[in-house]
Amino acid sequence: MSKARTWKELPKGAVSYRSSRDYKTGDWGVDAPRIDQAKCVKCNLCHMLCPEGCIAVREDGSPEPDLDYCKGCGICAKECPVKAIEMVRK
């Protein structure tokens, strides 16, 4: 982290100046999803149900978790209709 800003360097009105994308939450959980792409039917449910929005959908419709943000909640694994996701130790 760079040195904290002085009041003169902060935007007025206390508006936020950084996206939370700069704040990685990937170390919150102990487990992370491992997706069996062969089993996956590209239903996009895991993308829709991930609280972190950290399962991207690739061009071909297949899911891709971003472990920088994954908190390891396990919702994706539990909800995958074909059980293509397994939670594994990071």
Next chain:
Amino acid sequence: MSERLTMKEAARIPDALAPGHRMCAGCAHPIVARMIMKAAAGRPTVVTNATGCLEVATTIFPFTSWDVPWLHVAFENVAANASGIEAAWKAQRRKGKGPLAKYERLNVIAYAGDGGTYDIGFQALSGALERGHDFTYVLMDNEAYMNTGIQRSGGTPIGASTTTSPAGKVIPGKTEWKKPIMEIVVAHEIPYAATINPAWPQDVLDKCRKAFDTVGPKFLHAVIPCTRGWRYETSDTVSIARLATQTCIFPLYEVERVKGRPVWRLSGPSASIAKRPESKKPVSEYLEPQGRFRHLFRPKRNEELLKFIQEGVDLRWQMLQERCA
């Protein structure tokens, strides 16, 4: 906007709620908010958020997770803030100047928790509905004041143990039913109200689209399982939400005004249960996995209270079906 947004299409819409927020692992808030924001994405959108978990955990300075204009003012006034935003938009349109002037339609979305809706924000909500502002109010109902540490609200269900309605030796958690917020809101004769559940994403998208396409005040009531306050495994958020609808403690329906009358209609999963009543699950299946209801089952099943709750749920479900008939 109006065409249907499929889940496949929605999945390709970039999230307006960015990752890196600090909601608990497994929290339903961001799941629902992401769906709503995807449905809103076809139109310019402004969000205003009451104090509570969603607001706090998405905007810890200097960070923010919101890629749309977003305003937080206080706990009890989000409907009034939304009224002001909508009024500013209308005024800019009338005068033909300002950045909002060019928008024929603008999604003004107000998010509030159950505390910010059933209790302290009730007056501002009622006023805004009565005045007919063109905005969408989303009640993110996790059934207690979670941000301040799980205190009971008017939206906390009967039997739930919270830090201000603790299950003790004499009193078994909260002794009152949830305030019937949908009926109260519908009584304001607003054009659209619906309940939504993250376990049915397509239904959420459909209802949000309908809300955003409707002019006037709209109300969406979302069930928001909370891993911390409801006390269950983080992976169970969606399955618990699903059980809420399958047991009819949180039925899915919408209320539209047609020719001045409210028309109540059950949505997908609840309509199926109405058709096949035997598929309705007992409410204990929903209650038992949640720590906030543990005292109803252990050390000994509180059959009397469970029966009372089941009967209350049945009665309310029956009344809803009658309205939807």
Next chain:
Amino acid sequence: MAKQELLGLNGNEASAYATKQVNPDVVAAYPITPQTIIVERFSEYVADGLVDTEFVAVESEHSAMSCSVGASAAGARAFTATAANGLALMWEILYIASSLRLPIVMAVANRALSGPINIHNDHSDAMGARDSGWIQIFCENAQEVYDASITAWRIAEHPRVQLPVMVCMDGFTISHTMENVMTLPDDAVKKFVGEREFIRVEGHMGEAELRLDPEAPLTMGPLDLQDFYFEHKIHQVDAMDDALEAIKDVDEEWAKVSGRGYGYAEPYLMGDAEVAVIGMGSAMGTVRHVVDELRQEGVNAGMVKLRLFRPFPAAELKKAVGRVPMLGVMEKCISFGAPASPLMEEIMTAYYHDKEKPMMANYVVGLGGRDVSPAMIREIYGSLLKNRKAGKVSKPMSYIGVRGD
């Protein structure tokens, strides 16, 4: 200078009329005596199509301020009006409006705070909001209300200020008293207030004007913890400091257009004054009258009318007070349990580090609308003269006009 029209208006009407000429984007207000006429009059302007303002008839003052905040954040010029209990109900949101740097303008028809409930004038309502980060202007008459209701926008929106402004007028004595008010033509007012100015800030998605705009999104009102909250408060301190200068500039510009200029603190016959009273609001008109009488009786009396309370114009106040040896601070507010009432505390603090300063005594008058009569003001001058003679303040705090000792 623009050609002016003389209208018979009370303070409330002067506020509503000026606001009509400004034609703000959003007015959200709730009725309360003695401010009600502002809301009613403005509703008529809306109903008659004389303004293209979006009028929001909110269900409470809390929502009036909250709606104004939403509207102002969305880029609107937002106006509201209230008094007493209404202002108290807004209290939470007053602080938020200023911290968000929203240039809302609010008329306050000053009224005693409950309880017991009372509808008449004193300054307890506005004084309760003195730390809320709002600029506070106190008017002496309907003319001042008219002028301040126009200049307030320019002050609030000044790029170095960007703070909300309260235009205070005494309930009934100003709000309901018909006076001759010189008014400018609509276009002159329109030209003077111009368009709202926005400052540019650095947001998380790039630089943007400080407003809610889908094309340049900002997050306004985030959770601000130990690591940044303090710095953001210094922004407000800085803006208040800058406001002192900005107000002077705006007032000077207004003087050029209207011929009416105001200082923050206006001295009257202070040059050779032995005793003087300083205070705010309509009672200062009576004080001026008593000063004239005392002068005829050979007493070297003077007075200072303070027009601006926040930011507190310490330097200008001292200049106006000059070298008077005995100063009475007259005010319509009690701070229960405090060593003095608010204005007295401000003035004493302003003088604390100075070697040369007047002796001072505090006189509370007129609570709950009790008439501040010439006799009472004479009593104050009498007390000041006695102190002056004795070379000491015998009674630092007096409640004037209260039955019993």
